[in-house]
Amino acid sequence: MKQRNPFKFKNFIIHQENVSLPVTTDSCLFGSFIEFKDSTTILDLGTGTGLLMFILNEKYPVAEITGIELQKDSCLCASSNIQINQKNDRLNVVEGDLFDFDFKRKFPAIICNPPFFENSLVSKSKPEAIAKHFNQYTFKKLFNRIYSLLDDNGEVWLMLPYMSVETIKDELKPSELYIIEHIIVKSKSNKTPHLCFVKLTNGLKHKREIKSEEIIVYNADHSYTQQSKKFLSLIYLHLTS
DSSP states (O other), X not given: OOOOOOEEBSXXXXXXXXXXXXXOHHHHHHHHHOOOSOOSEEEEEXXXXXXXXXXXXXXXXXXXXXXXESOHHHHHHHHHHHHHTTXXXXXXXXXXXXXXXXXXXXXXXXXXXXXXXXXXXXXXXXXXXXXXXXXXXXXXXXXXXXXHHEEEEEEEEEEEEGGGHHHHHHHHGGGTEEEEEEEXXXXXXXXXXXXXXXXXXXXXXXXXXXXXXXXXXXXXTSOBOHHHHHHHTTTBTTOOO
16 A cells, blocks of 8 residues: 555644545545535544644534544544644544444534445455445445434535436435535546546435536646636645635
8 A cells, every 4th residue: 555645734634544545635525515404413424634624624623523534544544634733622532433433413514425336347456445335235235234323404515426316316215315516527628537426315394406516627728717716725735715
């Protein structure tokens, strides 16, 4: 596994040695973009280095945020990041399988960057394969699990590859979760979308129109667009909106 340098943000630092998935612009944009109506207690499913927990802590400093991570090395890394950044009072990470861990409560807000490549060739690296692929579980099982962990009228944000959006619509049907926002992400204006941020909720009495938006990350010269800077300036060093 690659040795990676720490990633310094405005108010925190993420160490990422020996982890399967490092800090990415996509994850930073995702965490900076999302909002919850009830942010008192947040659950991060598959927390990795803890990056999303730290970004959400910037946005919601009084929230109690719990991350769960299956991979031991990543869990130790996230725990170390919490200690280094002195966030023990608000952030917590547990090692375990999100599908069977006993959380002993439900949550009003859940965030998840699930394994992307359900139907792709499996990575040669076992930790990376587990981080990127659904070998045992399907999206349908993930949605059912999320539904079981969500408070009434709770909200969920997922970061997914754009190509999977139509697939998940069918997988959502048995779970009683509903899409209420669909954010399309393009690296540049002339590129096809590569990601989407999807917001789900439960307990809808009436179907409502899905809110849609498009985010373009880079200009033609690979500088950040004003749109992406608005979000990333919350956390990136030397970046202002």
